[in-house]
Amino acid sequence: MANRIFRLLDAFSQARPALTLSELSRASGLPLSTTHRMVADLTRWGALQRRDDGAYHVGLRLWELGSLTPGSLRLRENAMPFMEDLCTATQQNVQLAVLDGREALSIERLAARGAVTMATRTGSRLPLHASGVGLVLLAHADPEFQERVLASPLHRYTERTNTSPVRLRELLADTRRDGYVISVQQIELISRSIAAPVRDADGSVIAALSVVVPVEGVDVRTLVPAVRATALGISRSLGAPIAGRGG
Amino acid sequence: MANRIFRLLDAFSQARPALTLSELSRASGLPLSTTHRMVADLTRWGALQRRDDGAYHVGLRLWELGSLTPGSLRLRENAMPFMEDLCTATQQNVQLAVLDGREALSIERLAARGAVTMATRTGSRLPLHASGVGLVLLAHADPEFQERVLASPLHRYTERTNTSPVRLRELLADTRRDGYVISVQQIELISRSIAAPVRDADGSVIAALSVVVPVEGVDVRTLVPAVRATALGISRSLGAPIAGRGG
DNA sequence: GGGGGGTTTCCACTGGGTGGAAGCCGTGCC
DNA sequence: GGCACGGCTTCCACCCAGTGGAAACCCCCC
Structure with missing residues (x-):
């Protein structure tokens, strides 16, 4: 469901530009395993990137798309x-x-x-x-x-x-x-x-x-x-x- | 499926920053009705916006998210x-x-x-x-x-x-x-x-x-x-x- | 060594997305 | 006016993809 992806992405903000998997799970209210799979999809596509410390942040693909507005x-x-x-x-x-x-x-x-x-x-x-x-x-x-x-x-x-x-x-x-x-x-x-x-x-x-x-x-x-x-x-x-x- | 959303969004590029519903359907290879629903979801969320002429383009929500990278x-x-x-x-x-x-x-x-x-x-x-x-x-x-x-x-x-x-x-x-x-x-x-x-x-x-x-x-x-x-x-x-x- | 937090993998179930089809609307052509 | 066309919207029964509980895994710290 598309809404779940939005819930995940909405968890990111200026105050919280990077979140770990479980933080994302809690912030979005989605089960951990669901979060895990979705985050993997998003990361593969480039919407998210994983930092060395394991936290995820918004990736360049999203930035690139955004710059098309x-x-x-x-x-x-x-x-x-x-x-x-x-x-x-x-x-x-x-x-x-x-x-x-x-x-x-x-x-x-x-x-x-x-x-x-x-x-x-x-x-x-x-x-x-x-x-x-x-x-x-x-x-x-x-x-x-x-x-x-x-x-x-x-x-x-x-x-x-x-x-x-x-x-x-x-x-x-x-x-x-x-x-x-x-x-x-x-x-x-x-x-x-x-x-x-x-x-x-x-x-x-x-x-x-x-x-x-x-x-x-x-x-x-x-x-x-x-x-x-x-x-x-x-x-x-x-x-x-x-x-x-x-x- | 998340991949379908990506297929839709990937249809946008600098060369084609705005697409109509049916153009999106063809570009992404998704059935028209599926495209229609997904685009509606994306638009409700703010990832896409609809212009007066009916064409869709990337919306501010995506830009805003992108600026978090x-x-x-x-x-x-x-x-x-x-x-x-x-x-x-x-x-x-x-x-x-x-x-x-x-x-x-x-x-x-x-x-x-x-x-x-x-x-x-x-x-x-x-x-x-x-x-x-x-x-x-x-x-x-x-x-x-x-x-x-x-x-x-x-x-x-x-x-x-x-x-x-x-x-x-x-x-x-x-x-x-x-x-x-x-x-x-x-x-x-x-x-x-x-x-x-x-x-x-x-x-x-x-x-x-x-x-x-x-x-x-x-x-x-x-x-x-x-x-x-x-x-x-x-x-x-x-x-x-x-x-x-x-x- | 054992406890705790986070992450990854697995798999049977099920309900939400799917997409064909039909209907709608505006436009252009006869 | 009528018809045809292309694009958009709505509907709904079906079915399989995503779901999520659970268990295993990993790593750090006490």
């Missing part, structure tokens, strides 16, 4: 040079995320030398209601999806986390109007981020770009134009229609 | 800033590859603005005998593995491709001795590359770094120190023992 293929390739420039120009951490399920999935992040270490790495997930990229993605999502998210329990990461649906609705409207959002101390008390939308050829928002800065020492407002300009640059390289210049 | 996790994260610096300093394309099966798998590549477009993208495979990164990885692999590769049929990509086992053995020895290799017109007539090994804390070679340059207009020898220094930098950041300075 159009999201990472076109968007990431296009965005990378722009992100590098933004990283160099601002000397801050830069991150690109897409909407997946009810979370934002970080598909690339560049760490600036000397900048604060970002909690998130490539492949990690961020909440929609409490991160810059999340708010941007949510703001441009299907309205009924927005309501479903706002209606669900919103985790309060810090004392500053916005969990009021009313307040969040305002924030989403502001984000759409302004073309960016500044998120302060929503997940961790030590960081803020400025995020802006990335659009594809249809003009629909497919990703969010953000710069993550420490809570002190940087005037976030000075970074807004850089983030917006970079997001527009990526959008343009994807063939997005050029937004009117207002006024 | 230690290779891409530690090595890539560590190597990225070094690679960016090398890319900036040389204004050439930079690539990082690991050994997987009998090929080199490119796990990151950075395109310099204005440099020639590289044929390879992240996630693509390169032959061991006919690429800079391939030769470096082969040179430091298990000797009996080397012989198996040299004994297998070696594809002749261009008129300049080295396919003589005797010549290749010499080249591998030179690569080990010199700590780098220059590969000229081995895959395409238009490009050359300079490659050097990346070592982990054990001192064993786990990856190869290369700069890819057009066949004219650049003196490759001037790039050798940059590539070697960067490869050593990455190795050092991974905790590799510092190589003696000779003399």
Whole structure:
């Protein structure tokens, strides 16, 4: 049954990137002998690899397949040079995320030398209601999806986390109007981020770009134009229609 | 059966990143109804996604899982800033590859603005005998593995491709001795590359770094120190023992 | 030497996946 | 409009592949 394979693979996470056979068996709830055979199959195919110490981790075949997702293929390739420039120009951490399920999935992040270490790495997930990229993605999502998210329990990461649906609705409207959002101390008390939308050829928002800065020492407002300009640059390289210049 | 799932997923490639249900059925050799159910399972889990036009492509869940491979996790994260610096300093394309099966798998590549477009993208495979990164990885692999590769049929990509086992053995020895290799017109007539090994804390070679340059207009020898220094930098950041300075 | 944790192998049973077939839907052609 | 075609979805009785309990194996540590 396919679901059992998924149960096995779901046992792997950033927190637990490597598991032994019996750990896998327990984590997936599958009998040991079943786990053993399945893991052998997965390993033969290359989805898993066995380390010298006996633990299994995700193998290159899976990585290779994963790199075929159009999201990472076109968007990431296009965005990378722009992100590098933004990283160099601002000397801050830069991150690109897409909407997946009810979370934002970080598909690339560049760490600036000397900048604060970002909690998130490539492949990690961020909440929609409490991160810059999340708010941007949510703001441009299907309205009924927005309501479903706002209606669900919103985790309060810090004392500053916005969990009021009313307040969040305002924030989403502001984000759409302004073309960016500044998120302060929503997940961790030590960081803020400025995020802006990335659009594809249809003009629909497919990703969010953000710069993550420490809570002190940087005037976030000075970074807004850089983030917006970079997001527009990526959008343009994807063939997005050029937004009117207002006024 | 797990193998059937693999057959389905194997149908996806860089050449065919999206397939319809019936294409999948034919490519995998599975009956249509079986394919249908499996694809539904895979889609529910997130391994596949369905596009508006009905075609399926690899989904974000698979990408996310793939990004858990230690290779891409530690090595890539560590190597990225070094690679960016090398890319900036040389204004050439930079690539990082690991050994997987009998090929080199490119796990990151950075395109310099204005440099020639590289044929390879992240996630693509390169032959061991006919690429800079391939030769470096082969040179430091298990000797009996080397012989198996040299004994297998070696594809002749261009008129300049080295396919003589005797010549290749010499080249591998030179690569080990010199700590780098220059590969000229081995895959395409238009490009050359300079490659050097990346070592982990054990001192064993786990990856190869290369700069890819057009066949004219650049003196490759001037790039050798940059590539070697960067490869050593990455190795050092991974905790590799510092190589003696000779003399 | 013996206990404990993990791993590998074996094999008879059984229920979940299988896949042929029929029905559905959109499209293009007469 | 009607028909044919290709692709997609659903259904269900059958049957054999995957299942999982159990026993053996291995290695480390007390």
